[in-house]
Amino acid sequence: MNRVEIKNFAKEKISGNLGSIWKILIIALGISLASTCVLSILFNKMDADFLDSLLGILMMPLGIGTTAFFVSLIENTNFEAKDLFKYYHDFVKIIGVTILMGLIVMLGYICFIIPGIILTLSYSLVPIILIKKPELGIVETLKYSREKMQGHKLDTFVLGLSFIGWAILGTLTFGILYIWLYPYMQLTFTKFYLNILGEN
Numbered sequence: 001m002n003r004v005e006i007k008n009f010a011k012e013k014i015s016g017n018l019g020s021i022w023k024i025l026i027i028a029l030g031i032s033l034a035s036t037c038v039l040s041i042l043f044n045k046m047d048a049d050f051l052d053s054l055l056g057i058l059m060m061p062l063g064i065g066t067t068a069f070f071v072s073l074i075e076n077t078n079f080e081a082k083d084l085f086k087y088y089h090d091f092v093k094i095i096g097v098t099i100l101m102g103l104i105v106m107l108g109y110i111c112f113i114i115p116g117i118i119l120t121l122s123y124s125l126v127p128i129i130l131i132k133k134p135e136l137g138i139v140e141t142l143k144y145s146r147e148k149m150q151g152h153k154l155d156t157f158v159l160g161l162s163f164i165g166w167a168i169l170g171t172l173t174f175g176i177l178y179i180w181l182y183p184y185m186q187l188t189f190t191k192f193y194l195n196i197l198g199e200n
Helices: 003-014 018-041 048-075 082-113 112-120 128-131 138-148 153-161 164-172 178-198
Strands: none
Touching: 003 153, 018 048, 018 082, 018 138, 048 082, 048 128, 048 178, 082 112, 082 128, 082 138, 082 153, 112 153, 128 138, 128 178, 153 178, 164 178
16 A cells, blocks of 8 residues: 555544544543652652653553554454553563663664664554564564564655644644544554554
């Protein structure tokens, strides 16, 4: 499928599913906000940056769970709210992958901006791989993403650029458009990555 076909596919998936999509997203958002409140109470004397980092770490598996929801929507498989927490059993692995990936990408940006961008694109598949290839280890997950993204980095970059106009419109509508735009973008990229991975 080309970029236009993938976007049309995403639009079709949203049609009639926007309510159920936001049901899951609101649950995930509510958990994130509740966690923020709890951490703020428990560690009220801690530095704000530390709390943000801690929250980010704790919410990583939930982010993978949210991505898994979009995968299930594309593949027409059952997904329940409890499945958002499914990836907490791989908590250590997800944190390990994220930290190692972050260090590698950071080194790329330190060397120069372009290598950083290339490395970021090279690891775009990581969330999907964590879902579809759970048997892979930390290093293997990153290596597999780099291999599968060979020849697709420019396409990924262009796909991202294609949403700039939508993002501007979303800002002009004071964020209201994002009720539709956010699921549209997530479904588009998820479908795109699944195609690269050869899973869809």
